[in-house]
Every structure is written in structure tokens, then in C-alpha cells.
Amino acid sequence: MTTQAKPEQSDIPGNIEQLIEQRVQSLVAERLDALVKERVAQAMKRDPAKRKVAIIASKGTLDMAYVPLILATTAAAMDADARIFFTFYGLNILKKGGPEKLQIAPIANPAMPVPVPNILGMLPGMTPMATWMMKGMFAKHNVVSVPELLHQAIELGVKLIACQMTLEVMGIRREDLIDGIEFGGAAMFLNFATGAHTTLFI
Amino acid sequence: MSEAIHIDRQLDAKGMLCPMPVISVKRAIKDLQRGQVLAVSATDKGACRDIPAWAEQTGHTLLSQAEENGVYTFYIEKAGWEDEE
Numbered sequence: 001m002t003t004q005a006k007p008e009q010s011d012i013p014g015n016i017e018q019l020i021e022q023r024v025q026s027l028v029a030e031r032l033d034a035l036v037k038e039r040v041a042q043a044m045k046r047d048p049a050k051r052k053v054a055i056i057a058s059k060g061t062l063d064m065a066y067v068p069l070i071l072a073t074t075a076a077a078m079d080a081d082a083r084i085f086f087t088f089y090g091l092n093i094l095k096k097g098g099p100e101k102l103q104i105a106p107i108a109n110p111a112m113p114v115p116v117p118n119i120l121g122m123l124p125g126m127t128p129m130a131t132w133m134m135k136g137m138f139a140k141h142n143v144v145s146v147p148e149l150l151h152q153a154i155e156l157g158v159k160l161i162a163c164q165m166t167l168e169v170m171g172i173r174r175e176d177l178i179d180g181i182e183f184g185g186a187a188m189f190l191n192f193a194t195g196a197h198t199t200l201f202i
Numbered sequence: 203m204s205e206a207i208h209i210d211r212q213l214d215a216k217g218m219l220c221p222m223p224v225i226s227v228k229r230a231i232k233d234l235q236r237g238q239v240l241a242v243s244a245t246d247k248g249a250c251r252d253i254p255a256w257a258e259q260t261g262h263t264l265l266s267q268a269e270e271n272g273v274y275t276f277y278i279e280k281a282g283w284e285d286e287e
């Protein structure tokens with residue numbers, strides 16, 4: 001009878017242990033659930049495909065040199081794998097001493113900040129003047145120069161790829177271009193672009 | 203916003219124009235440890251959209267942003283993942 005009368009007493013230690021275990025299990029499950037959700041959300045934000053940015057740079061004027069470089073450096077600053085494929089006149093940006101020589105012509109450029117009638121724009125000296133004015137405008141607003149931007153891009157790990165075919169067609173040698181660039185063709189670029197969410201043609 | 207946030211590093215991006223503010227933030231945050239806070243001040247009007255966008259892409263936490271007299275101030279907490287540097 002004593003053994004009968006004591007079942008709760010002998011159960012209590014066992015019960016407490018069970019209770020503790022149950023409580024711990026449920027706390028762990030809850031915390032784990034929240035942790036996993038948090039990590040998955042973070043991982044989704046860092047989706048690999050989102051982090052590839054493919055840019056084609058096909059223009060060689062001063063204004064159009066900025067666009068691919070600014071986009072690529074910003075993408076790299078946002079942890080993306082940014083690659084610029086330089087083709088046609090875009091190769092001017094990659095030439096040794098090239099960025100400093102980029103120009104902008106006022107002729108047939110109705111979007112210029114200071115409109116210049118075409119008949120004036122075609123006079124000798126107008127293109128260098130327009131270039132000088134635009135560079136001055138950028139400097140006044142503390143906009144980074146193209147050579148500096150190119151340097152930043154390389155430092156941030158932006159991959160610069162020169163179109164091999166354009167090089168040959170335009171008679172540009174590899175030695176004429178700056179160091180640290182790769183060479184490739186359309187297929188190589190498209191291979192990268194297919195895996196990228198963001199592909200831009202400039 | 204009124205509680206004092208402990209700042210581990212200050213970045214002065216005033217006078218910088220796009221894309222330099224975001225590039226500077228990226229450089230500055232590299233030197234921080236997970237959980238540390240970077241305070242950024244910028245005058246670039248685009249920064250008030252660029253920096254939150256940067257934070258969204260990189261996964262770091264934008265704790266707060268404010269503007270006073272044309273200067274934007276951002277507090278960014280470095281997030282971290284054990285599998286990375």
C-alpha cells in the first residue's frame with residue numbers, strides 16, 4: 001500500500017525531468033525555426049544570380065565612357081560580379097592614355113547642355129572646346145574623372161574584357177591597351193550574361 | 203533614433219558625387235567586424251536613395267537615416283555570415 005500511496009511522489013522527479021526536457025525541446029524548436037527563417041531570408045537577399053552584372057561598352061565618347069564605368073563600379077560596390085565587355089569605340093577607354101583623350105563633339109548633339117548650332121559645331125577647335133567645357137563642368141561638381149573611375153573599377157574587382165575581334169579589325173595591339181584586362185568574344189560575354197540578371201548595352 | 207547608437211567608424215562622404223559615396227561605404231565596411239556600426243555623412247542628394255539600396259543589396263542593416271542642413275547621415279550595421287571572410 002505504501003508503494004501504492006507513493007506513485008506521485010516517485011513520479012515527481014521523473015515528471016520534472018520530462019517537463020524540463022519538453023520545455024527545452026519546444027524552446028529549441030522555436031528558436032531554430034526563427035533562426036532558419038532569418039538565415040534563409042538573408043540568403044535569398046544574396047541570391048547569386050542577382051549579383052552578376054553584364055555591361056557592354058560600345059561607345060568611345062567622353063559622356064558615354066562614364067555610364068558603363070559608373071554602373072560597374074557601383075555594382076561592384078554592391079557586391080556584384082560586374083564585367084564590362086568593351087567593343088568597337090569602347091576600346092578607346094581601355095587604351096593606354098585613352099581615357100584622357102576621350103572627347104565629345106557638339107555637332108549634331110542637340111542634347112548638349114550648351115546648345116551649339118551645327119554650322120558652328122563643325123568648325124575646327126569646337127570639339128576640343130566642347131570637351132574642355134564638359135570636363136570643367138564635371139570637375140566643378142567634383143565628379144571623378146574617367147581615368148580615376150577606371151582605376152576604381154579595377155580596384156573593386158570589375159572585370160574588363162576587350163573584344164578580340166574589334167582589336168583585330170581596328171588594328172589595335174594588345175600592348176596598346178592597359179594591363180589587367182582579359183580578351184574574349186561574343187560567346188564568352190554571352191556565357192556570362194546568360195547567368196546575369198542585369199545586362200546592359202551602352 | 204533618439205537613443206545613442208555606438209559608432210565604430212565614421213565615414214565623411216560629404217562633397218562626393220555618385221558613385222563615390224557608395225564605393226566609399228563599401229570600402230569602409232570591409233574594415234569593420236560583424237555587428238559594428240558605420241556612420242556615413244554625405245551631401246549627394248542621390249545618396250538618400252543609393253545608400254539604402256546598397257544596404258538592401260549587400261544585406262547589411264541600415265539602422266537609420268536622417269537629414270539636416272543638406273547633410274545626410276546614415277548608420278549602417280555590418281551583418282555577417284560565418285562562411286565569409
